[in-house]
Amino acid sequence: xxxxxxxxxxxxxxxxxAIGLWTLLADPNLIKKLMGLxxxxxxVFAFIVTAGMVEGGDAPILGADVVPPFMSPISHALxxxxxxxxxxxxxxxxxxxxxxxxxxxxxEMDELKERW
Amino acid sequence: xxxxxAAAFVTGLALPMIAAMAALPRHGSPDQPIHTxxxxxxxxxxPEVGNLVTAVLLDYRGMDTFGExxxxxxxxxxxxxxxxxxxxxxxxxxxxxxxxxxIVRLLTPxxxxxxxxxxxxxxxxxxxxxxxxxxxxxxxxLNGLVFGPEHARKLLPTRLLPSLQGAGPLAFLAAGxxxxxxxxFALGYPAHLPLLHEAMVVGVEVGIGxxxxxxxxxxYLALEGG
Numbered sequence: 001x002x003x004x005x006x007x008x009x010x011x012x013x014x015x016x017x018a019i020g021l022w023t024l025l026a027d028p029n030l031i032k033k034l035m036g037l038x039x040x041x042x043x044v045f046a047f048i049v050t051a052g053m054v055e056g057g058d059a060p061i062l063g064a065d066v067v068p069p070f071m072s073p074i075s076h077a078l079x080x081x082x083x084x085x086x087x088x089x090x091x092x093x094x095x096x097x098x099x100x101x102x103x104x105x106x107x108e109m110d111e112l113k114e115r116w
Numbered sequence: 117x118x119x120x121x122a123a124a125f126v127t128g129l130a131l132p133m134i135a136a137m138a139a140l141p142r143h144g145s146p147d148q149p150i151h152t153x154x155x156x157x158x159x160x161x162x163p164e165v166g167n168l169v170t171a172v173l174l175d176y177r178g179m180d181t182f183g184e185x186x187x188x189x190x191x192x193x194x195x196x197x198x199x200x201x202x203x204x205x206x207x208x209x210x211x212x213x214x215x216x217x218x219i220v221r222l223l224t225p226x227x228x229x230x231x232x233x234x235x236x237x238x239x240x241x242x243x244x245x246x247x248x249x250x251x252x253x254x255x256x257x258l259n260g261l262v263f264g265p266e267h268a269r270k271l272l273p274t275r276l277l278p279s280l281q282g283a284g285p286l287a288f289l290a291a292g293x294x295x296x297x298x299x300x301f302a303l304g305y306p307a308h309l310p311l312l313h314e315a316m317v318v319g320v321e322v323g324i325g326x327x328x329x330x331x332x333x334x335x336y337l338a339l340e341g342g
Contacts, residue, residue, distance in 0.1 A: 003138040010137035018130040026122035054151060055144040060159065060168035061242060069146050072155040073168035077177060080169070081184045084246055084328075088191030091335040095198035098339060102201075 009050045017043035028109040030100065034093050041086045045079045052076060166240040173244065174320055178303040182292070185284035185324055192281065192331045192338075201341035212262045220262045224271075227255045235325030239317045245284075245324030252325070253332025265340040272333060281330050287323020291316045 004011065020043055023036025052075030058066050060073040101107055104115050117125075141148040162171055173181045212220075235248030260268030273280065288303075294316060295304040305313050 003142075004134070006142045007137050007140055009143050010140060011134050014130055014133045014137055017133070018126050021129070022122055022126045025117045025125065026119040050143060051148070051150050052155075053144050054146050057146075059242065061166070061240075062159075062163065062168060063165055063240075068159070069151075070159055070168070072150050073158055073172045074155050075150065076169045077172040080173065080244075080246060081180060084184050085187055087332070088188045091191050091339070092194045092198070094339055095195040095200065098200055099198050 010047065013043045013047040013050065016040075016046065030097055030107040030109065034090065034097065037093075038086065038090060041082070045082055045086075048075045048079050048082075167238060167242065167244065170239045170244045170317075170321075174239075174317060175305055178288075178292075181324075182285070182288045182303070185288060185327065188328060188331050189282060189285055192335055195335050195338045199341075200339040216262055220258060224255060224259065227251065227258075231255065231325075231329070235321055236318065238321050238325075245321040246328055248321075248325040249328030249332060252329035253336075256329075256333035257336050260336060260340065265337055268333070269337060272330065277330060277334075280326060281334060283323045283327030283330070285327070287320050287327070290323075291320045 017040055020036045020039030020041075023039065024033050025036075027033055027036065052072035054069045054071055057069040057071045060070040060076070062070075097107060100112070104112055106112060106115075158168060158172060158176065162168055162176075211217075231248045231251035233248075234243035234251055235245055238244030238247065256268050256271055259271060292303040294312075295306070296302045298304070298306045298309070298312065305316060307313065
């Protein structure tokens with residue numbers, strides 16, 4: 001239990017991930033499914049950044065008057081790449097949703113199933 | 117999926133994950149594996165001054181970032197093929213509140229300046245190409261939301277737009293080839309020629325920044341039906 005309390009930050013990201021996954025699976029509205037996907041992505045980014053943290057650490061921007069320890073630069077770079085990919089997938093998904101709305105006039109899953 | 121089934125599935129997935137989180141090394145301690153291998157190597161033997169995140173993005177994992185700028189370029193292509201709204205959105209029906217309009221108009225040049233600053237100083241201060249691109253893209257989006265997409269379109273360089281959209285991948289390709297000629301490795305940065313090294317880093321950053329900002333703005337405008 002103390003291990004769990006020590007890693008409470010990690011647990012918070014799991015809870016966020018679960019909220020996103022639940023929205024993705026259970027909500028009938030496609031826009032809200034996309035928002036659920038984005039929440040899941042945010043949870044993963046938060047997890048990676050949290051893992052790269054060091055107690056009392058500084059941002060990994062080296063110079064004359066900064067001293068170690070530094071946060072892990074890899075996790076920051078990884079998340080930066082991830083954010084850009086998330087933006088790209090969100091843009092394409094929104095374009096697809098607009099296309100679906102143009103064809104069928106709705107974004108609700110149950111209404112879409114009736115029109116197939 | 118029915119909400120009850122989804123809730124059962126998500127709970128069944130989340131509980132083992134939470135249990136696994138308790139088994140991870142204590143969060144924030146400096147002797148976790150994430151800090152003791154590659155990251156330590158980068159911090160100890162990397163550049164002595166500057167932004168290590170940018171160094172990881174452009175030097176150590178340059179190929180990764182190259183792929184990433186190709187991904188956003190491909191996303192723009194996909195959005196343009198799919199098309200946006202049927203009838204292009206025009207200026208908002210309700211004119212923006214005078215306060216909001218004034219503040220946005222007042223802040224636009226400062227936000228743009230900040231975006232370029234973030235792009236140009238990204239290799240030695242907090243920032244970088246994609247961060248600046250997000251600032252500039254957000255500026256275009258803000259103007260589009262307040263004054264309508266037609267106004268936001270005027271902020272973009274119309275004539276240069278088609279060629280500048282590919283600036284990110286093209287700048288990377290150019291830097292990669294220059295690096296290949298000088299050092300013998302694609303995307304290699306010549307450490308013994310500080311001026312050329314600086315020029316290559318800034319060139320790639322500017323390419324990613326300008327290209328990325330235009331791609332973000334263009335995705336928004338394409339979704340609005342333009």
